[in-house]
Amino acid sequence: VPMGSGRESQVEVFLNGTKQGAVPSLPFLGTPDFIRPVEGELVVSGFGKTDEFPAEVRGRMALISRGEIPFAEKINNAYNLN
Numbered sequence: 001v002p003m004g005s006g007r008e009s010q011v012e013v014f015l016n017g018t019k020q021g022a023v024p025s026l027p028f029l030g031t032p033d034f035i036r037p038v039e040g041e042l043v044v045s046g047f048g049k050t051d052e053f054p055a056e057v058r059g060r061m062a063l064i065s066r067g068e069i070p071f072a073e074k075i076n077n078a079y080n081l082n
Contacts, residue, residue, distance in 0.1 A: 011042065048074030053081055 013020045041060040046052030048064040058081065064074050 013042075045078070048077050050077045050080075053078065057081065 012022045042063050043054060043057040043060045045054065045057055045062040045064050047066075047068040048062070049069060053062065057078075062078050064078070
């Protein structure tokens with residue numbers, strides 16, 4: 001996340017339309033005070049390897065697990081989906 005562009009978030013987790021809970025986070029260093037809510041469907045995408053992104057992830061948010069490959073590679077893989 002480039003300096004000054006991160007946002008505070010809270011991911012609400014739903015299963016079959018029922019809210020299961022929320023996962024809060026903290027704002028990134030250097031971000032402005034104004035926080036814009038972002039909503040969208042979350043798609044489980046493994047560790048972010050190229051073969052782990054399901055087709056339905058397009059236009060949605062990918063939930064990517066930590067580990068196995070570098071963070072930058074995960075982001076590049078998400079942006080370069082065919």
